[in-house]
Amino acid sequence: QIRELDSILAELKGLKRGRLNIAVVSTANYFAPQLLAEFCSQYPEIKVSLNVGNRESVLKQLHDNEIDLAILGRPPKGIEVEAHPFMENRIVIIAAGNSPYASESAIPPTRFQDETFIMREQGSGTRIATEEFFAAHHVRIKTGMEMSTNESVKQAVQAGMGLGVLSLDTVMLEVETGRLVVLDVQGFPIIRHWYIVHRESKRLSGVAAAFKKFLISK
Known part of the structure; x- marks a missing residue:
């Protein structure tokens, strides 16, 4: 609840602050840091937590709702998610x-x-x-x-x-x-394609929604 309140306050401040928790499969780690750096240059006070792992570990974090967003090479089955392609693989x-x-x-x-x-x-x-x-x-x-x-x-x-x-x-x-x-x-x-993925039921913070939009629009 505290984290959600922080995210709401960040939205009210026009994304000047906030935190983004994202997990990526190991292959995506070859380009994800550059994308995050470009995004953070627009919002320098945003804090980012980047978790890198194999597909199984990223899916577990997604399933357990431990992250805002995930970058995967194919959308998962068995979890209700929203998945949007943003780059060729x-x-x-x-x-x-x-x-x-x-x-x-x-x-x-x-x-x-x-x-x-x-x-x-x-x-x-x-x-x-x-x-x-x-x-x-x-x-x-x-x-x-x-x-x-x-x-x-x-x-x-x-x-x-x-x-x-x-x-x-x-x-x-x-x-x-x-x-x-x-x-x-x-x-x-x-x-x-590479996909940006989140739980279908998840209420994205302003920061997470902005990063998702940033990727899809590239």
Whole structure:
């Protein structure tokens, strides 16, 4: 009740003050801080709490009503939410910079039959998209290792332990420096969207409503 009163007072002060509690999946952490910095430059006295975790932990915070907003790669099922897309999420196949696949173009998905992939954990949005894609093309891939973070996936792929599938947002630096390469595969990139999500029944504070509007209007 005290927090809600603070939010109402912040609204009356024209968003000069207030607090935003937001949780993002780990992949979104590659761009969320920049968006928050841009938003906070307009409202410098606003306080922000940014929680970064895997999809399961973010969904738990959303379910338990511990946060104002969440950024997810796909809206959850089983929770009544409002979800609005605000930015493209391009999912790509990556390989080590010296991979023989690097020089090929328009690689058919069937070339990856029984190929070893370094995968994110079960339930990850990226993993779900990957498994759906290859299942639709009747291609069986092998999970060489299962990683809980994007950084671990990138390190394993750089070491030549297998291919990986990640959001393009997470690999830009490694691609620019030649440590990783984005493969030219038919059907890729998989185009998804990032969503700003909140509980359907939640009364958003002025700060949270303003940040939601800020993202959707970009």
